[in-house]
Amino acid sequence: MSTRVESAAELWLTWKRAFEAVRAPIVAEVTAGSDLSEPELSVLVTLFEAGGAARQNVLAAELGWDRTRLSHLLTRMEAREYVTRGKVTGGVEVALLTRGRDALDTSIPTLEDSARRHLLDALDPEDVRALRRIVRRLLTS
Amino acid sequence: MSTRVESAAELWLTWKRAFEAVRAPIVAEVTAGSDLSEPELSVLVTLFEAGGAARQNVLAAELGWDRTRLSHLLTRMEAREYVTRGKVTGGVEVALLTRGRDALDTSIPTLEDSARRHLLDALDPEDVRALRRIVRRLLTS
DNA sequence: CGACCCGTGTTGACATGTCAACATTCGCTT
DNA sequence: AAGCGAATGTTGACATGTCAACACGGGTCG
Numbered sequence: 001m002s003t004r005v006e007s008a009a010e011l012w013l014t015w016k017r018a019f020e021a022v023r024a025p026i027v028a029e030v031t032a033g034s035d036l037s038e039p040e041l042s043v044l045v046t047l048f049e050a051g052g053a054a055r056q057n058v059l060a061a062e063l064g065w066d067r068t069r070l071s072h073l074l075t076r077m078e079a080r081e082y083v084t085r086g087k088v089t090g091g092v093e094v095a096l097l098t099r100g101r102d103a104l105d106t107s108i109p110t111l112e113d114s115a116r117r118h119l120l121d122a123l124d125p126e127d128v129r130a131l132r133r134i135v136r137r138l139l140t141s
Numbered sequence: 142m143s144t145r146v147e148s149a150a151e152l153w154l155t156w157k158r159a160f161e162a163v164r165a166p167i168v169a170e171v172t173a174g175s176d177l178s179e180p181e182l183s184v185l186v187t188l189f190e191a192g193g194a195a196r197q198n199v200l201a202a203e204l205g206w207d208r209t210r211l212s213h214l215l216t217r218m219e220a221r222e223y224v225t226r227g228k229v230t231g232g233v234e235v236a237l238l239t240r241g242r243d244a245l246d247t248s249i250p251t252l253e254d255s256a257r258r259h260l261l262d263a264l265d266p267e268d269v270r271a272l273r274r275i276v277r278r279l280l281t282s
Numbered sequence: 283c284g285a286c287c288c289g290t291g292t293t294g295a296c297a298t299g300t301c302a303a304c305a306t307t308c309g310c311t312t
Numbered sequence: 313a314a315g316c317g318a319a320t321g322t323t324g325a326c327a328t329g330t331c332a333a334c335a336c337g338g339g340t341c342g
Contacts, residue, residue, distance in 0.1 A: 008257035009249065012167065013186060015260070015272065018279040019160050020205035026153065039298085045154060057320060064161035069299055071322060076298090090308065091320055108150065116149035119156070122282040123275060130271035131156065134264060138159040141263040180328085198290065210329055212292060217328090231338070232290055 022122075026114040034107045040077060041111070043070075044096065044104050047083065053095040055088070163263075167255040175248045181218060182252070184211075185237065185245050188224065194236040196229070 027038045036044070046062050047054055054062075060070045074094060077083050082100035085092050096104075120128065168179045177185070187203050188195055195203075201211045215235060218224050223241035226233050237245075261269065 008261045009253040011269065011273065012163075012252070012256035012260050013183075014276050014280070015160075016164075016183075017203070017205060018276040019156075022153075022279055023157075024205055037298085042154075042157075055320095060320095062158070064158060064165055066300080067321060068301075068323090072299075075322090111153070112150040115153035119153050119279075120149045122279055127271070127275050127278065128152065130268070131275055132152065134268050134272055135155050135159040137268065138163055138260075138263055139155070178328085196290095207330080208291060209293090209331075213329075216292090 022118050025118050026111070029114040030107060030111050033110050034103055036103050036107060039073060040082070041103075041107055043073065043077065044082065044100050045108075047094060047096050047100070048104055053093055055090075056085070056092045056094055059094060163259050166259050167252070170255040171248060171252050174251050175244055177244050177248060180214060181223070182244075182248055184214060184218065185223065185241050186249075188235060188237050188241070189245055194234055197226070197233045197235055200235060 030036075030041060031038060034041075042063060043059065046059055050058070050062070056070060056074070057067065060067050063070070074083065074085060077100075078085060080099070081097055082103060083097055084095050086095070087093075123131065171177075171182065172179060175182075183204060184200065187200055191199070191203070197211060197215070198208065201208050204211070215224060215226060218241075219226060221240070222238055223244060224238055225236050227236070228234075264272065
């Protein structure tokens, strides 16, 4: 029994550690200000990027989540008036409400700042280019 | 109001998406075989890499987790006889039990295989080198 | 000594995520 | 049109994670 894990697994595990190391402080800073949790913010951002409204299954796909999780979360967010859900042919469409947009306006600058400090600034331009390429590749495979 | 999120945040968000996209299938495959959840496997692997035993706070640091989470998880894992906890000057030391080692032996090959297919194979050698560099940098900053 | 302070870990209440089962709707086939 | 299957969401029970409060055990300094 060696004391090392094989190469692919090792790459995955260290990547995971690095990801956690970046995520933790960003989440801490972003959630400190607003009354949004990080997953809630993800939903709002994705919704925003989709133009303010999106089908629930599309949202789930974009986020890489499963339907159930999104459903529960949206139920909570609907109760707090961040979003609405409306039936649509073939499913449900979710739309940002004013309260959701306001929350976004408050949180995005913090997110931008945290992401810059904990991710961008930790890398040099070459790393950033490489990371973008890697991300693109992983998302299209 | 634009329809785009700024650069650092955008990098962070797409990275997060890519990470989720890789994590989901790996977790699905790894947990399908064994009766270990993914966090439990992480604990066992980290413990293994530390030589079979480690202080709880060290473990938490390695994993990038908070003490409470680890404590709860270890309580559950202790009940299932994967690990033991023993008091030590200045804290608690956790050690792998046979059942834990066995679970590792079963899961690691699957993990290796999944990680290779979903991560390594999706990237070319240059990407892999870049990712390793990025990870190292993020973990030491 | 004895009164802190700080790092560690645990606990219980609550928030969130997961899983399996179910409802609904749409498209396809006949 | 009627029936069927696949895709979409929801629900409730349970697993897991988070937060705030507490407990304990060293250091350190008066």
